[in-house]
Amino acid sequence: MFAVVRTGGKQYRVHPGDKIVVEKLDGNAGDKITLGDVLLAGNGGDLKSTDGLTVAAEILAQAKGEKVTVFKKRRRHNYRRKKGHRQQHTILKIVAIGDQKAEKPAKAAAKGDAKPAAASSGEASKAPAAHAKEKAKAETAQQDAGDVTGTPTENPAPNNADAAGAEKPAKKAGGKKGTAGDEAPAAASTENAAPAKAAAKKAPKAK
Numbered sequence: 001m002f003a004v005v006r007t008g009g010k011q012y013r014v015h016p017g018d019k020i021v022v023e024k025l026d027g028n029a030g031d032k033i034t035l036g037d038v039l040l041a042g043n044g045g046d047l048k049s050t051d052g053l054t055v056a057a058e059i060l061a062q063a064k065g066e067k068v069t070v071f072k073k074r075r076r077h078n079y080r081r082k083k084g085h086r087q088q089h090t091i092l093k094i095v096a097i098g099d100q101k102a103e104k105p106a107k108a109a110a111k112g113d114a115k116p117a118a119a120s121s122g123e124a125s126k127a128p129a130a131h132a133k134e135k136a137k138a139e140t141a142q143q144d145a146g147d148v149t150g151t152p153t154e155n156p157a158p159n160n161a162d163a164a165g166a167e168k169p170a171k172k173a174g175g176k177k178g179t180a181g182d183e184a185p186a187a188a189s190t191e192n193a194a195p196a197k198a199a200a201k202k203a204p205k206a207k
Contacts, residue, residue: 001048001100004040005055011039014055014094017102024062024088031059032095041097053098060091 004013008023027033035055041048065087072081095102 001041001043001097003038003042003050003053003055003097005035006037006039007035014097016094016097016100018094019060020092020094021063021089022092023090025059025090025092027059027090029059029061033057033059033092055097056095057092058095060093063089063091065089 002013002015004011006012007025010023012020012022014020025033033056035057038050038053038055041050041053068085068087070081070083070085073079
């Protein structure tokens with residue numbers, strides 16, 4: 001059964017057991033109230049008379065809506081006004097419409113039905129453990145066979161030339177820049193050299 005009730009200037013279509021948010025009503029959480037302004041009522045596609053029909057509800061909580069900012073401004077007049085507002089609401093639970101009350105929730109399943117579920121959950125928990133053991137065994141087998149990839153290497157890495165027994169290349173002999181290291185330094189060329197200065201003549205001694 002459903003009904004259309006009016007409260008706080010608004011209309012709400014409700015069923016027994018529904019929860020609605022309406023404009024603030026007097027009362028505390030847990031109080032019972034009656035909504036007498038019923039506009040329409042029916043059951044499925046059949047409408048019923050609303051004469052003397054009331055809707056029983058219970059107050060669940062007194063709450064506030066989201067904050068709304070009100071800002072006013074007049075340009076060139078240095079006028080600014082800013083205010084915040086939160087509308088007060090009441091949360092209702094529809095208990096009954098007329099004589100029809102809300103249906104009670106279905107009872108929990110019997111204990112016998114819970115046991116198979118527990119057993120299946122136990123099997124599910126065992127499956128990952130068995131999978132982990134199999135994975136560990138496979139890893140150990142790979143390590144024994146030496147097929148494991150990504151094993152750590154020596155640090156620093158060994159020199160391949162030393163491992164193969166190859167001789168190290170001889171160091172180049174020190175020489176001037178531009179000369180071969182294995183050859184002796186070439187003699188300096190005198191073709192373009194400047195002529196040597198003649199020895200200064202000694203002045204004759206005065207008598």
